[in-house]
Amino acid sequence: MTPAENVISLQPSDAGGVGSISDNQQKWVELNASITACRLCPRLVAYREEIARVKKRAFRDWEYWGRPVPGFGDPHARLLVVGLAPGAHGSNRTGRMFTGDSSGDFLYAALHRVGMANQPTTVQRDDGLRLHDVFITAICRCVPPDNKPTPEEIRTCQPFLETEMGLLSGFRGIVALGSMAFQQVLAIYRSYGHPVGRLDFAHNAFYHLGDGLPWLLASYHPSRQNTQTGRLTTAMFDAIWQRAKILLDGQPDPGISKRG
Template sequence: MTDVRSELVADPVGEPREVAPTTRDVTGLDELVVRCTACPRLVAWREEVARVKRAAFRAETYWGRPVPGFGPPDAALAVVGLAPAAHGANRTGRMFTGDRSGDVLYRAMYDVGLASQPAVTGPGDGMRLHGARITAPVRCAPPANKPTPAERDTCRPWMARELALLRPTLRVVLALGGFGWQAVLPVLDEEVWQVPRPRPKFGHRAHAVLPATDGGPDLHLLGSYHVSQQNTFTGKLTPAMLREVLHQAKDLAGLS
């Protein structure tokens, strides 16, 4: 799987399942994530998009690599999406940055006090998150925004290690969409939290408490409809609905 000729990753790392557990801090993990070439289809797609570009961004240099998490290494809240957008985070190199979905998310996070400003353009715009970190089960932009189950599973160790490193401070995980919800459940179950049986079902404002198995605090798992244009344009997810669930996450995380 790792024998991939990548134009944009000069020093590829090995398989995520072997490399991710060796990292000792979030910064080190982020540095390894951007060097991943484990999924040939995703490598080819993310770099093709970076070469061809969208007309509106033709003058820009696309990131075209895996996208690391964004936010402080001592976050109490982890927001879990799906994967980078082809002309969003795959262009800017920062989660949920550069597309309309991200505009909705960051605006809502600003409104509830989790972000330092209401709008984002890219790294260097001064955006800071307060007590929250944004991550994803799949770190490369997938064709049609649909990673395969094998790609999701190959990428899983990155998120697993990220959440494990956040363990001292992490109190809430907010999954945006059913994909994020289903992807994060086995990760949490394999770490220090016990997922209830039967497994909790996804839904907007879904809430499950996962008991800790290491003697530490329990974890709250929340669900929200994804901030996709399909949901926000149709009114399935309104700004008020998103603010409401973010307020709940913030309160449960002790960030109020």
């Protein structure tokens, strides 16, 4: 699958029919082609390609993606989900955000329970998964050693996330998975000159970022470290998506709102 095919196949019914590509969708194609071709961070390039070459024994028959991973989801989404980075043998193997590892299993099952995904499981790019009203991306597009991208690597990836945010012109809310994603979202809005104050990360913390800006909802990342230790339970994660849906529909916030 080529980078362009990967983009088009995200939500095929949104293309406007076979052979019809809107200007907006063409911008998605061009963006994702740029993402998958990026080699700006030598440390990440070397690591992602080494993982793809050596492979995990359980996936030795796979042809690993081994490239930066573009965002995935509904291009008309009102909800933007921002994670950290691809998993070594998840997205770095499959080429789709949160696909092929336990973090993705936990995330997509939760989205399915609230009607934002058409199926609860995900295995590979062409497994039929479709998202409704949600788009999933990350602050770093390459798998980083020890799951820790450097500040410079995150800044290098920032234009990709900013462009996605611009193309998702109708999004109203953001769910940040983990403190690093949370802080990077805030950094982007501050870089645009918005007076976003010092906000604390906590699971299910909700903030109004300002007039004309999306709201921000924080969640623990669905990493194995969090889900297997009980730090993030199924009930806790479900509460995030249930709250997000209520907020998107303009209903009263079931939690305590804070203003940044």
